[in-house]
Amino acid sequence: MSLHLYDTWTRSLREFTPLKAGEVGLYTCGPTVYNYAHIGNLRTYLFEDGLTRVLRLNGYQVNHVMNITDVGHLVSDADEGEDKMEAGSRRTGQTAWTIAALYTDAFRADLKALNIVEPTTWCKATDHIAEQISFIQEIEKKGYTYKTSDGVYFDTSKQSSYGYLGRLDIEGLQGGARVDLGEKRNATDYALWKFSAPEEKRQMEWDSPWGRGFPGWHIECSAMAHKYLGEYFDIHCGGEDHITVHHTNEISQTEAAYGTRLSNYWMHGYFLLTNDAKMSKSAGEFLRVQLLIDKGYDPISYRYLCLTAHYRSQLNFSWEALDAAQTALGRLRQNVFSLGEGAAKPNAEYVAKFMEKLNDDLNFPQALALAYELLKSDLPAAEKKATLIKFDEGFGFGLASWVPKEVEVPANVRAVADARWAARNAKDWAEADRLRGELAALGWAMKDGKDAYTLSKL
């Protein structure tokens, strides 16, 4: 089966056909670096990583561009309110530029911990102010802009196609608008450029043909996607929340400036929920990869958990589910390791089935089930191993390089264990059991093997 992907634009599964043979232009909306990423944010990057892996498994060369939003969007209230970067700066007492660098590094560390392949091109919003300004000028030239006292806005009423991606009901939106329009002409109009307030000294502001200020929050993606991938490229991804506003406006801008809908396919990852509610940064506490590590989890266990659910359905996070994933991953790794070192080729039939699952809109849950079917099959060990390592190009668990962890055993623990091993071999069961209890008190479990024992931490 050839690759089929769900396209939000058509709300249907479409066969994937690249615009240029053998190549894929992919733009994925990146983080706003005013705070750490939480594991809900990272679910979307895991979905996109799965996508790039599947594209590569299909033989495509993927030109993957991701932005770093290091200029503040606005905290709330449709183009009103304070700037997130400036707010983060005030919170931490560091410059906006410093915290942008800090959280960018933290984000990349998270990607690494989850074994997410980095994009081929990173681009920072603040490095592309000129591109954003000229993009706005292009829109202005086409007659879609108007100026208010606080910025330059896009007049969505001049664009009959506006809101198609989100299937927006413009009339309904006007009626149910939750915020004041201010000087905006329509509820769906959005800022292209915002002016710095006269009394305000911003850390991040630039001169523009319209006045000193900063870019609106959708223009960077349109401008950078245009610069690195052209007027029309293959796939654009983001979280489900981007459908109705951010991506709708990216399309709007690009359509005004260049007459395309920016990307041929639009794909969206769905949210991670906790306690059946969306995980959010504004709701205070949120789960970071570092917290998982601190609690003794391997971040790859979280990756495993995400792969057990389809990217297009919401996933309810719980520690119980993460425990299950960690156990399953541990066994899978041990299983693959135990298959030995023999050389073999991947089993063509299983690989074909595997590709069929992944090519069906990235069905990782079924692909994972197939891995277990393969493990239970009666194929030769070496062939199983080669096949699973092939599968892992999609999973990204790092199965090929995994080896059981060598644990450092303190000398006193080793001494007790040796004593128990001697007692056991002397069939002194009472003493052996007593010493096992002693080990447990020290926090160690002892497993008897045929010719030797192994120790593991409790």
Place this chain on the structure above:
RNA sequence: GGCGGGUUAGCAAAGAGGUUAUGCAGCGGAUUGCAAAUCCGUUUAGAACGGUUCGAUUCCGUUACCCGCCUCCA
């Protein structure tokens, strides 16, 4: 208020109009001095009501409940 999605066994989560999802947990057995690990086997399903059908958890309708977006957001 407008738009969209969901409800599957103890937990998480898939596909399929009729034939084992899968993982974790549980249970039984093998194995073990006892364990652990492993292996083999196995019990729990598809919100409620109605319709279509030889047959529906799967398609259609109604109801209930849950969630997301519409506001910064993955």
